[in-house]
Amino acid sequence: MVALAFFIGGQLMLVAVVVPSLRGRDEAAMLAVARRFGVGTIIALGVLVVTGFAMADHFGRWSDDTLQAKLAVLVLAGVLMALHVASPRSRPVSIALLLASLAVAWLGVALTH
Numbered sequence: 363m364v365a366l367a368f369f370i371g372g373q374l375m376l377v378a379v380v381v382p383s384l385r386g387r388d389e390a391a392m393l394a395v396a397r398r399f400g401v402g403t404i405i406a407l408g409v410l411v412v413t414g415f416a417m418a419d420h421f422g423r424w425s426d427d428t429l430q431a432k433l434a435v436l437v438l439a440g441v442l443m444a445l446h447v448a449s450p451r452s453r454p455v456s457i458a459l460l461l462a463s464l465a466v467a468w469l470g471v472a473l474t475h
Contacts, residue, residue, distance in 0.1 A: 365409035366410060366470075368402060369403060370464065376395070377457075377460055429473060439462040442462055446459055
């Protein structure tokens with residue numbers, strides 16, 4: 363839960379607070395924040411993938427359509443992350459990545475029911 367909170371909450375904080383307050387003023391500070399968040403994101407994603415794999419295996423959910431949809435959106439989020447690293451100033455990519463991340467979280471909640 364902490365990894366998920368860091369991943370989603372951090373993105374929301376960046377989108378709602380950090381980027382708007384630093385845009386056009388302090389490019390170096392925004393880049394430093396993004397790099398540090400990127401490191402935390404990699405760690406959080408690693409925790410989420412490992413625990414997700416363990417839970418899917420433990421509960422025998424590999425053939426569940428919701429899990430398959432979640433994995434597909436997770437792959438999409440990975441592609442969007444790579445695009446975001448390649449072109450960090452692309453607002454559509456940033457927004458699409460945030461929406462994909464929220465969809466992954468929503469599908470994860472749907473799996474618990």
